[in-house]
Amino acid sequence: MDRIAITGGAQLNGVIPVSGAKNSAIKLMAASLLTDEPLRLTNMPRLADTRFLGKLLTRLGVSVTESDGPDGQQTILHAPEITSGFAPYDLVRQMRASFNVLGPLVARSGQAKVSLPGGCTIGARPVDLHLQALEALGAKIDLHEGYVYAQAPRGLKGAEISFPIVSVGATEHAMLAAVLADGVTVIRNAACEPELVDLQECLNAMGAKVEGAGTPTVTITGVARLKGATHSVIPDRIEMGTYAVAAAMAGGEVRLTNARPELIESLSVKLEEAGATVVRTEDGVIVKRNGSRLNAVDIETAPFPGFATDLQAQFMALMTTANGESHIRETIFENRFMHAPELMRLGADISVHGGEARVRGVAQLEGAEVMATDLRASVSLVIAGLVARGETVVSRIYHLDRGFERLEEKLGACGAQVRRIKGDGEPEL
Ligand code: EPZ
Numbered sequence: 001m002d003r004i005a006i007t008g009g010a011q012l013n014g015v016i017p018v019s020g021a022k023n024s025a026i027k028l029m030a031a032s033l034l035t036d037e038p039l040r041l042t043n044m045p046r047l048a049d050t051r052f053l054g055k056l057l058t059r060l061g062v063s064v065t066e067s068d069g070p071d072g073q074q075t076i077l078h079a080p081e082i083t084s085g086f087a088p089y090d091l092v093r094q095m096r097a098s099f100n101v102l103g104p105l106v107a108r109s110g111q112a113k114v115s116l117p118g119g120c121t122i123g124a125r126p127v128d129l130h131l132q133a134l135e136a137l138g139a140k141i142d143l144h145e146g147y148v149y150a151q152a153p154r155g156l157k158g159a160e161i162s163f164p165i166v167s168v169g170a171t172e173h174a175m176l177a178a179v180l181a182d183g184v185t186v187i188r189n190a191a192c193e194p195e196l197v198d199l200q201e202c203l204n205a206m207g208a209k210v211e212g213a214g215t216p217t218v219t220i221t222g223v224a225r226l227k228g229a230t231h232s233v234i235p236d237r238i239e240m241g242t243y244a245v246a247a248a249m250a251g252g253e254v255r256l257t258n259a260r261p262e263l264i265e266s267l268s269v270k271l272e273e274a275g276a277t278v279v280r281t282e283d284g285v286i287v288k289r290n291g292s293r294l295n296a297v298d299i300e301t302a303p304f305p306g307f308a309t310d311l312q313a314q315f316m317a318l319m320t321t322a323n324g325e326s327h328i329r330e331t332i333f334e335n336r337f338m339h340a341p342e343l344m345r346l347g348a349d350i351s352v353h354g355g356e357a358r359v360r361g362v363a364q365l366e367g368a369e370v371m372a373t374d375l376r377a378s379v380s381l382v383i384a385g386l387v388a389r390g391e392t393v394v395s396r397i398y399h400l401d402r403g404f405e406r407l408e409e410k411l412g413a414c415g416a417q418v419r420r421i422k423g424d425g426e427p428e429l
Contacts, residue, residue, distance in 0.1 A: 002401075004394045004408065006385030007417040008367060011252035014414035018240045018259035018284065019045040019405045020073075020233030023310075024195040026053050026097045027172045028202050028233060032062050032077030033104035034180060035206055037228030043258075044075045044233055048402045049095055056091045056098050060084050060105065071232070078228075082109045089115040089146060095402075099127060100169065103177030106139050106150045114148050121338060121374050129163055129170035136161045137174070137181055158183030158222055166191050166303045171218065172199055179208040181222040190218045193304040194263055198234040205229035237263035238310040239404060240284065242379050244268070245314040246411065247287040248276040248294065249321070250386040254414055259284040266307045270315065273297045274322060296324030296361055301331050313339040313380035320348035321387060322361040329356045339377035342370040346381075346388050367392040372399040379404060386416055393421070 020043035029050065032039040044050065046066070054064040054075070061083030065076045085105050092098040092115040105112035117127060131141050131148065137156040142149040158181045161174050171191040176199075178185035190196065192214055200213035206229045209221040240256050241264045247254035248271050261268070261280035268278040268285060274294040279286040296319055301309040309332040319326040320343055330336045337357050340350045345368045349360040367390035372378030378400040385392030394400075397420075400407060408418045 001395070001423040002397055003421045003423065004382060004397050004400070005419050005421055006382055006392045006394070008365070008386055008388040008390065008392065010250065010386070010415045010417055012247050012250045012254050012386070012411070012414040012416055013252040015255045015257060016243050016410045016414060017257050018235045021045070021195060021198070021236035021238070022047055022049055022403045023238070024198045025050055025233045027100060027176070027195065027199050028231065029053050029057060029075070029077060030100045030104055030176060031199070031202055031206065032057065033060065033079055033082065033101060034108055034176070035226040035228060036080050038076050038078040039206065039228055040074055040076045040230040042069060042071045042074045042230065042232045044073045045236065045405045046073060047405055048398065049097070050075070052095050053098060056087060056101065059091070060087070060101065085109055085112040087112070087114040092117050096125060097169065099130065100173050100176060102130070102148060102150055103134055103173045106134065106152050107156055107177045107180040110153045110155065111151045114150070116143070116146050116148060121335070129165070129167045130173045133161050133170055133174035134177055137177055137185065156181035158185040158220070160186050160188070162188040163190065168193050168195065171196055175199055175203065175210060175213070175218060175220060178220040178222060179203050179210065179226065183222055185220040185222070187218040187220070188216065190216050191303060192216060194234055194237060202229065202231040205231050235259035235263065238308060238376070240264055241267045241308065241311045242314050242383070242404070243410070244271060244278070244285060244287045245311070245318050246383050246386060248274065248289050249318050249383050250416065251289045251291070252415070253286065253288040255281070255286045256284040261285050266305055267311055267315070270297055270299055270307065274318070294318065294322040296322040296326035296359070298327040300329040303332070309333060309336060310376050312336065313376045314383055316340065316350070316357060316359060317343060317380040317383040319359040319361060320350070320384060321363070321365060324361055326359045326361070327356060328359060331355065338373040339380045342373070342377070342381055343384055345370050346384050346392060348384070364389055366390065369393045369395065372396040375399045375403045379407070382407070382418070
């Protein structure tokens with residue numbers, strides 16, 4: 001399998017265009033199941049996860065065509081009819097968001113059989129709230145042998161859905177199902193992440209009537225059918241935040257474009273508190289750090305607009321060389337510190353107690369062989385490698401390929417010494 005080697009020490013200077021958001025693109029792709037007309041998604045990232053979902057959608061009857069369109073990378077998804085309502089274990093297991101095909105399948109064709117996604121390395125990640133939402137909309141749900149059987153032969157019905165905790169995936173899933181339900185659905189305690197607003201915009205362009213995404217109450221007035229549309233995927237705030245942290249770590253000056261500064265405001269404030277300069281621009285941010293060592297600052301992850309859990313690993317990497325002691329509290333997932341022992345292999349001083357990590361900044365990291373454990377953890381190791389003395393080699397980077405488009409090229413264009421070592425096809429133990 002491929003690995004990535006980083007030779008530390010180079011500053012980053014240059015421009016990085018931010019790609020479309022993975023975590024939005026994969027939900028928008030699922031929306032193609034809701035109409036028999038083509039959905040054209042532009043600003044599409046080309047990632048293992050989007051390819052992967054494309055494979056599942058193809059199996060369900062969607063033709064998925066990737067190309068370079070007049071406005072850049074696009075994917076056209078077209079489901080004249082749903083040819084199968086079955087999403088098997090081997091396809092759902094590999095990517096949890098595949099589970100979100102369940103709602104659209106039931107909404108459009110009245111039935112579906114979709115594998116439960118199971119846990120993953122960052123936590124148990126149940127889907128009880130997804131199922132509660134679909135049941136509230138009138139779907140009959142049965143669980144057998146690891147599969148969810150959902151039926152609504154006479155269609156879904158608008159309902160009140162009140163989530164006990166904030167869930168991005170369950171809110172999106174409820175929206176994707178309710179757009180074709182009969183009557184009005186009100187989702188309370190909805191997640192407010194920008195990807196929800198993006199989903200609302202895409203669904204409304206398809207003829208849906210969704211209001212309130214981005215606030216805790218989303219109201220959906222069901223319509224009988226949806227049509228095709230063209231929609232541009234929102235910029236990837238996690239990719240943007242990752243490169244902002246990389247610039248603060250390595251020093252230099254990096255301009256992030258094709259994005260929106262407000263998408264990472266909670267991170268920008270922390271970067272400034274640590275001593276980096278962040279200039280908000282019309283289409284992104286400029287992050288600068290010249291010379292002086294950063295100060296340790298504390299963070300606590302929270303739903304948007306709080307500090308994103310998907311940027312926690314990267315920020316921990318940043319704090320490994322800051323001056324002082326930083327406390328990092330993870331409140332969204334119960335097991336999201338797997339990057340800590342890997343960062344320690346590079347010489348970081350970190351101790352983890354339950355949901356809190358204490359990072360004592362060291363003057364210098366040392367290159368080493370490390371292993372990626374999940375998507376965001378893997379990029380935190382690359383960030384640490386940017387300043388570690390000598391060479392850092394990150395293995396299992398298939399995690400990285402799930403969510404970062406052309407990472408070596410983007411960092412390399414700013415002067416980082418990053419190269420991919422092609423694997424021999426043998427799995428890593
Ligand atoms: C989305 O996951 C993102 N994934 C995650 O990014 C992100 O970390 C997370 O939102 C939080 O922002 C995608 O969009 C594909 P949740 P999601 O439902 O929707 C609990 C990445 O690296 N919960 O908001 O699965 C859950 O266990 C990924 O790109 C239930 O208890 O997250 C967690 O503790 C990782 N029951 C909390 O809610 C449920 O039915 C929030 O999870 C659903 C969730």
